Amino acid sequence: MASKDVVEYASPARRIANVAVVVFLAVYLLWTILPIFVMFVSSLKDLLEAFRIPAVGDWSGIALFFDFEPTFKHYTNLFVNLNFGVYFFNSVAAALGSAVVSVTLGATCAYALSRTEFRGKKDLFFWIISTRMAPVVAVMVPLYAIFRSLELVGSLWGLILAYTTFNLPFAIWILKGFFDNVPFAIEEAQMVDGATRMQAFRSILPLVAPGIGAFLVLCVLFAWNDFLFASIIGSGGAKTLPVATKELVQPQNIQWGSIMAAGVVTTLPMMFLGLLIRRYLVTGLTMGAVRE
Amino acid sequence: MFYVPKNAIYKRIPRRKFLELGGGVATALGAGSVAVGLSSVVTRSPVQAASSDDAKWKQYSGTKLVFMSENTPPSFAIRENLKPFYDLTGIEVEILTDDLPVVQQKVGIDLRSGKADFHLNYVQDKPIGAPFADYFANLNDFINDDTLPQDPDGMGADAWFENFLDVCGTMYTRDRLIAFPYDSAVACTFYRQDLFEQHSPDFEKEYGYRMEFTKDTTWKNVYDFAEFFKKLRAAGQDVPYGYAQHQGSFAWTAQLDIQRLMYAHGQWTEFDVDDKLGSKEPGPTRWGDESSIFLMEKWKELASVAHPDNLANDTLQLNTVYQAGQIAMQVQYHEFAASIEDEKTSRAAGGKTAYAPCPKGEASWIKNGGQAVNGTSCGIGGIGINNNASDDLKRAAYLFAMWSTSKETQYNVLKGVGGTPTRKAVMDMPGVKEARQRPTDMPNALTFDAVYDYGIKDPHFVLGPKIPEANEYYQIILTEVQKCISGQQDPAATCESIRDQVDDMNDI
Amino acid sequence: MATQVLPGGALRGDAPGGINPVGIMPGFVTRDGVTVLEAEPLARNPEPSRRYYFYMMAPAIITLAAISLYPFFWLIWMSLHDVDIMAGDKWVGLKNFERLFTRDAKFSNGWLLLIQYSAMCLFFEVLLGVLIAVLLNRSRWEKVLVTVFLMPMMMAPAIAGLVWYYLYNGTFGWYHWFMQSVGLLGETSILGSPSTAMIGLVLVDIWQWTPLIVLITLAGLKRVPRDQLEANMVDGAGEIRNFFQVVLPNLYPFLLIGILLRFMDNFRFIDSVLILTGGGPADATNILPVYLFDVSFQYFKLGRGAAIALTLLVVTIILGMFLVKIFDSPAARNVGRTEG
Numbered sequence A: 001m002a003s004k005d006v007v008e009y010a011s012p013a014r015r016i017a018n019v020a021v022v023v024f025l026a027v028y029l030l031w032t033i034l035p036i037f038v039m040f041v042s043s044l045k046d047l048l049e050a051f052r053i054p055a056v057g058d059w060s061g062i063a064l065f066f067d068f069e070p071t072f073k074h075y076t077n078l079f080v081n082l083n084f085g086v087y088f089f090n091s092v093a094a095a096l097g098s099a100v101v102s103v104t105l106g107a108t109c110a111y112a113l114s115r116t117e118f119r120g121k122k123d124l125f126f127w128i129i130s131t132r133m134a135p136v137v138a139v140m141v142p143l144y145a146i147f148r149s150l151e152l153v154g155s156l157w158g159l160i161l162a163y164t165t166f167n168l169p170f171a172i173w174i175l176k177g178f179f180d181n182v183p184f185a186i187e188e189a190q191m192v193d194g195a196t197r198m199q200a201f202r203s204i205l206p207l208v209a210p211g212i213g214a215f216l217v218l219c220v221l222f223a224w225n226d227f228l229f230a231s232i233i234g235s236g237g238a239k240t241l242p243v244a245t246k247e248l249v250q251p252q253n254i255q256w257g258s259i260m261a262a263g264v265v266t267t268l269p270m271m272f273l274g275l276l277i278r279r280y281l282v283t284g285l286t287m288g289a290v291r292e
Numbered sequence B: 001m002f003y004v005p006k007n008a009i010y011k012r013i014p015r016r017k018f019l020e021l022g023g024g025v026a027t028a029l030g031a032g033s034v035a036v037g038l039s040s041v042v043t044r045s046p047v048q049a050a051s052s053d054d055a056k057w058k059q060y061s062g063t064k065l066v067f068m069s070e071n072t073p074p075s076f077a078i079r080e081n082l083k084p085f086y087d088l089t090g091i092e093v094e095i096l097t098d099d100l101p102v103v104q105q106k107v108g109i110d111l112r113s114g115k116a117d118f119h120l121n122y123v124q125d126k127p128i129g130a131p132f133a134d135y136f137a138n139l140n141d142f143i144n145d146d147t148l149p150q151d152p153d154g155m156g157a158d159a160w161f162e163n164f165l166d167v168c169g170t171m172y173t174r175d176r177l178i179a180f181p182y183d184s185a186v187a188c189t190f191y192r193q194d195l196f197e198q199h200s201p202d203f204e205k206e207y208g209y210r211m212e213f214t215k216d217t218t219w220k221n222v223y224d225f226a227e228f229f230k231k232l233r234a235a236g237q238d239v240p241y242g243y244a245q246h247q248g249s250f251a252w253t254a255q256l257d258i259q260r261l262m263y264a265h266g267q268w269t270e271f272d273v274d275d276k277l278g279s280k281e282p283g284p285t286r287w288g289d290e291s292s293i294f295l296m297e298k299w300k301e302l303a304s305v306a307h308p309d310n311l312a313n314d315t316l317q318l319n320t321v322y323q324a325g326q327i328a329m330q331v332q333y334h335e336f337a338a339s340i341e342d343e344k345t346s347r348a349a350g351g352k353t354a355y356a357p358c359p360k361g362e363a364s365w366i367k368n369g370g371q372a373v374n375g376t377s378c379g380i381g382g383i384g385i386n387n388n389a390s391d392d393l394k395r396a397a398y399l400f401a402m403w404s405t406s407k408e409t410q411y412n413v414l415k416g417v418g419g420t421p422t423r424k425a426v427m428d429m430p431g432v433k434e435a436r437q438r439p440t441d442m443p444n445a446l447t448f449d450a451v452y453d454y455g456i457k458d459p460h461f462v463l464g465p466k467i468p469e470a471n472e473y474y475q476i477i478l479t480e481v482q483k484c485i486s487g488q489q490d491p492a493a494t495c496e497s498i499r500d501q502v503d504d505m506n507d508i
Numbered sequence C: 001m002a003t004q005v006l007p008g009g010a011l012r013g014d015a016p017g018g019i020n021p022v023g024i025m026p027g028f029v030t031r032d033g034v035t036v037l038e039a040e041p042l043a044r045n046p047e048p049s050r051r052y053y054f055y056m057m058a059p060a061i062i063t064l065a066a067i068s069l070y071p072f073f074w075l076i077w078m079s080l081h082d083v084d085i086m087a088g089d090k091w092v093g094l095k096n097f098e099r100l101f102t103r104d105a106k107f108s109n110g111w112l113l114l115i116q117y118s119a120m121c122l123f124f125e126v127l128l129g130v131l132i133a134v135l136l137n138r139s140r141w142e143k144v145l146v147t148v149f150l151m152p153m154m155m156a157p158a159i160a161g162l163v164w165y166y167l168y169n170g171t172f173g174w175y176h177w178f179m180q181s182v183g184l185l186g187e188t189s190i191l192g193s194p195s196t197a198m199i200g201l202v203l204v205d206i207w208q209w210t211p212l213i214v215l216i217t218l219a220g221l222k223r224v225p226r227d228q229l230e231a232n233m234v235d236g237a238g239e240i241r242n243f244f245q246v247v248l249p250n251l252y253p254f255l256l257i258g259i260l261l262r263f264m265d266n267f268r269f270i271d272s273v274l275i276l277t278g279g280g281p282a283d284a285t286n287i288l289p290v291y292l293f294d295v296s297f298q299y300f301k302l303g304r305g306a307a308i309a310l311t312l313l314v315v316t317i318i319l320g321m322f323l324v325k326i327f328d329s330p331a332a333r334n335v336g337r338t339e340g
Helices: A012-042 A047-051 A059-066 A073-081 A084-115 A121-133 A136-149 A156-180 A184-192 A197-225 A228-234 A241-247 A256-276 A278-285 B008-012 B015-028 B053-058 B073-080 B083-089 B100-112 B125-135 B164-169 B193-207 B219-234 B251-264 B290-305 B315-323 B334-340 B391-404 B407-417 B424-428 B443-455 B470-485 B491-505 C047-079 C095-103 C105-136 C142-149 C157-168 C174-181 C197-221 C226-234 C239-268 C271-276 C288-298 C302-328 C330-335
Strands: B064-070 B092-098 B120-124 B180-192 B329-333 B353-356 B378-385 C035-037 C081-084 C088-091
Touching: A012 A256, A012 C105, A012 C142, A012 C157, A012 C197, A047 A256, A073 A084, A073 A256, A084 A121, A084 A156, A084 A197, A084 A228, A084 A241, A084 A256, A084 C047, A121 A156, A121 C047, A121 C302, A136 A156, A136 A228, A136 B100, A136 C047, A136 C288, A136 C302, A156 A197, A156 A228, A156 A278, A156 C047, A184 A197, A197 A256, A197 A278, A228 A241, A228 B100, A241 A256, A241 C157, A256 A278, A256 C157, A278 C197, B053 B083, B064 B073, B064 B100, B064 B391, B073 B092, B073 B180, B073 B407, B083 B391, B092 B100, B100 B120, B100 B125, B100 C288, B120 B125, B120 B391, B125 B164, B125 B378, B125 B470, B164 B180, B164 B378, B180 B193, B180 B334, B180 B391, B180 B443, B193 B219, B219 B290, B219 B329, B251 B290, B251 B378, B251 B470, B290 B470, B290 B491, B315 B329, B315 B334, B329 B334, B334 B353, B334 B443, B353 B443, B378 B391, B407 B424, B470 B491, B470 C288, C047 C081, C047 C302, C081 C302, C095 C105, C095 C302, C105 C142, C105 C197, C105 C239, C105 C288, C142 C197, C157 C174, C157 C197, C157 C271, C197 C239, C197 C271, C226 C239, C239 C288, C239 C302, C271 C288, C288 C302
Parallel strands: B064 B092, B064 B120
Antiparallel strands: B120 B378, B180 B329, B180 B353, B180 B378, C081 C088
16 A cells, blocks of 8 residues: 555645554554663663663653663673573574474374375364464473473473474474475376385475475474473473573562573574574464465 | 572583483484483492491482472572582582472472472472472481481571471471471561651651651551651652552462561461461461451551552562662561662662561551561471482482581571571571671671561461462462452452452362 | 465365275365366375375374373363372362352453453454555565564563563563653553553563564465456445455455464463463453463362363364364465465
8 A cells, every 4th residue: 555656646645644654654663673672772781770760751861771881791691600501502402403303203294194195184184283272281280290201301302392292283284285285296207217105205305395494493483482391391401591581580689681681692593583484484373374 | 690500410420421321312412411301319338326427428429319499599509519518428419490380380290299300399388388298208207317417506496596497397297397497588677777767857747756667666657657758759759659568479478468467466367277387177267357357458558558569569579679769668588688788789778778577566456356466477498308209318318408408508608699597506607796787798697686586486477377278378368469459349358258269278 | 385386275185085985195176176186096106105104194193192192181080180289189070170160260250361361462463463564565665674573473472571571660661661651551560450461461462463463464465366456446446445345355364364373372372471460460360371370380289270271272172173164264265375
C-alpha cells in the first residue's frame, strides 16, 4: 500500500495517510529496538548509575540515561570471574549437538517417511509432531526421573538428548516436506545405473542440503533459547547461558549490570544466526506450514 | 564475583582415569567440560575408636561426594576454598548450586526416588526440611560415633546459637536430627538513621514521641513512622517511603513477613502445635480467629502507608529498593547487611543505616491474651545427609557437614563474602567483636546485637510452621494476602479463605 | 531449499485406506487433482526396500518413543495416585481429577487466565502484525524493517523476561518512569497490581511475537492471487474494500496457523511469566502452566500435577489436530507448505 506507484498519485488525504504510516512504523521500530538497546546500554553501566532515574514527568531527564561512564567490567566479570566462557561453550555444545543429532536422525526418518507408505502412517506422523507440542512442564517430572536413571542429569549429553525431544520431531516434520519435493525419479535413475539405496539417498542430499543447513541453525536457536530443560536437566554440570543469567539474580544482590551483559552475550549470536537464515524463518517457526 | 565452578571432580582426575570414566568421547569432541555425571566413589580405610584423629579424618580418602546447595554465599565461598578439606580428608566434594526452587525440585526427586545423586543437601529449614524430613539421615548416629572425628566445639544444641539446631535439625520429633545449621537469615530492622534523626523533631511535634528505633518500638510506631513519611511525600518533600512489605512473588518470605506481625502480638501461630517441633498433622488452623482477622486489618493498614510497589517487591527486590534509597526502613534478613553497606551498590551505605530488632507487638492489638514480643522470623539453611546413600558415604558426608559448619569455615566465610555464622564460637574469633561497631570490615556483624543477642532468643523467635505442606501453605498465604492488600477482599474474608484452603490442604 | 518446485497437496502420502493396494508410492498430486508424477508400480519399489525404510525410521522413532511415550504413561499412572512425599504412593482412582473439577479454584482460574492471556496477546499480535505486514508489503523498506522487527524473536524468553522486568521495575525501570510520566500508571509498577500485571505480560508477548505474525502475513500477502485482486479492481473496489474482500479471506488460513501456533506456545513456554510475576500478584497471572509448575515442583503434589498436566496435554493435542487439519484443508492449499 505504501508502495511507490501509489505515492505518485498523492492527494492531500493520501499524503496524511502516508505520514501516519511512517509515524506508526517509526513508533513500532522504537518499540522493537528499545528493550534491546536498554539491555545493551545497561550492560555498560555501574549499578548506581543504573539506579538513577529522573523525576516523574521530567522529560529532559532522559539525558540521564546516557549520562554514565561506559565500563566493560560486567563483561570481564562474566568471563573472568563467573565462568561464562564455560556456559557459553555449554550452550554451543548442547545446542549444536542436539541440532546435529536431530537433523541426522530426522533426515533419515523423514526420507523414509517420504518414500514409503503404510497403514497408520498418518497417525504416526501426527504422533511425531504432537511430541513437540507437549507442554514441557507437563512431562518434566517423568523426564527428569528417566534422565537421572540414565545418569544424564547435569551432563551435556543429557541436555543434548533433552533438546532432541523438541528438535527431532521438528526436524522430521520439516524435512519430510523437503524430501516430498524431490521426485523419486532421481533416485530411481541412480538405482537403474546400479547405485545402492544408500547411494541413491546420498545423491539427493545435495538437493536438500541448503534447507537442512537452515533448519540445523533453527534447531540451534530453539535449543539455545531454552530455559526449563536447561535449568532442571542441565544445571550443575551443564549450565547454559539463560540459566546462568537467571542465576545472577542472587540472594543478597541482583547484579543487573552483569545480567544485562549476559543478556547481550546470549542474544547477539542468535540475532546473527536469525539474519543468516532469515529466508527460512517463517517456514521453521510455523513448522513448515507457511513458506516465504 | 565469587563464583567459579570448576568442575571439581573432573579437574583432579588424572588423564587415564578420565578416559576410563568415559570422557574419551568427550575429549575427542573437544568437549573439555562435559561433566562426568553424578557418580560417586567411596574408598575406605577402617579405623577404630582408638585411632588417631588424623586417621579418622582420612578414613575416606579418595571418596567423592556431591553437595546440592542453594546459591548462598557460604556455598560459593566454600567451593572456592575446598582445598583445606581435601588436605584434611582426601575427600573430593563437588558443590552444585541452584535457585532454591530448583534445589527443592532436584533434592525432592532425588530423595523421593531412593537415589543418592546428592549425598549432601542444603536443608533450607521449612521449604526443604519440612517436606523431606524423613529422607535425611539421623545425624545423632554420627555425633555419638567414636570411630568418627568430632568437632572440638561439639555438634550439640549448645554449640549453635539458641534455637538454630531446632529450626533446621528437628522436624516433628526429637529422636532424629536431620541437619546442622549451615547459614542463617534472621529478620531484623534496617533503618535510615540519618533520615530518622533529621525528621525526628517534626515527628515528635506531631506524634508526641521521638522517631527512633529500639527494641520497644512497636508495630503501631512503625505505622506512625510510615504515615509520617508518606505525609511528607504528599507535601512535596523529597523523602523516601517509611516502610515496605515483602509481598512480591516469593511466597516463603511473604509468609515470614506477615508472620512477624502475627507472632509479635500474643505469639500467635497458625496451628496449635509445638512451634519448635512442628507436626505432620497440625490439625485445624487458627486462621479466621479474632486475632488473625484483627491483625490482617492492621496488615492492610500498614500496606496502605507502605511503598506502593508492595506487591511487586519480594525480599530481594525490596532490598534493592532500600539500596536505591527509596524506603527509610525495612524489616530484612541480616545476611543482607553486607549488600547495604557496600558503597558500590548502595545509597544507604556509609553509616546511614542502623540495625534494630524486629518491631514489637502493640499491647492494644493483642486479642488472644498472650504477651507482646519482637516477633522474629528466620530461615536457617542446614546441611543434611541423604539417607539413601550407603553407610560409608553417609559417614564420609558427615565429615564434610562437620567441616563446613566448623567455626573456622564460618569465620572465613564471614570475613570473605559476608555470611552469617550459626556457631556461637565464631563470636569470639579475632576481630568479630570489633566488627560489630563501625567502622567494620565485616558488615554483617553490625546486625549481630539485634539478631544474635536478642531476636533469636525466646520468646521473640518464631521457628515454624513446620508442616509437610509448608510450600503450598506459603503460596496460599501469599495469594490471599495479596488479594487483601490490593482490595479484592476484606481481611475477614481473607482469613476465612486461608482457613478453608489450609484445612483442605491438611485434609481436615 | 529444494531445487525442484512441485505444486502439491498439503500433506502428501496421506492416501486414504493406509497401505495402497498396489503398493505404490504416494503420488505428487496437485490441488486440482492432476498427477504430476506417476505413482510407481510395486516392482520399482519392492518389498525388501520397505523394510529398509523402516530401518531408516527406527532410530528416530525409538528415540522419540523413549522420551515421549514413557513419560506419558508415567504421567497417567501418577495422575491416578496420591504421589505423597512422606507416605508413599497410593492408588486414588480419579480423585485427583475430581478435586480439579469440583473444588480447585486455581485450576479453573488458571484455564480462564490462560485463555484470557492468549486471547489478549493474539488479538493485538494479529492486529498489529497484519497492519504492519500490509504497510510493509512490497514497500522499499520491507527487507530492512522486517529484519529489524525480527530481533525480539531471537531473544531467549528467559532473557526477555529479565530485560522487561528491568524495564518495568518501580525503582529504576525506564518503562515504568515513562508510563508514570505520561500518566498511565501511578507509583505502583505494572507488575505490582493485580489489575495491570496481566497487561504487563501481554506487552512482553506482543513485543516478542508480533514479528511472527508479520512474517506469516507477509508470506500470505505474496500469495494473494493477482487475478482476484484485478477482477475486484475492475469492479471498482478501492484498496480498503479490496483488502477486506480479497486479501483478508486469502490470509485467513495463514492467520489461523499463526494463532494456533502461538496459542500452543503459550502452553509450552512460561519462562518469562515465571521470571516476571511467578503467577502473582493475587493469582492475577497464575495461568495454568504456571500453576502446574507450582503444584509439581513447589508443593510436590505430583499426582495432582500429573492430572493438571494431562488436561493440558489433551487440549494441546486437540489444538494440534486442528492445526494439522488446517494444513490439510483445501482452504490452506495455497498456504504453500510444499511450494519452494
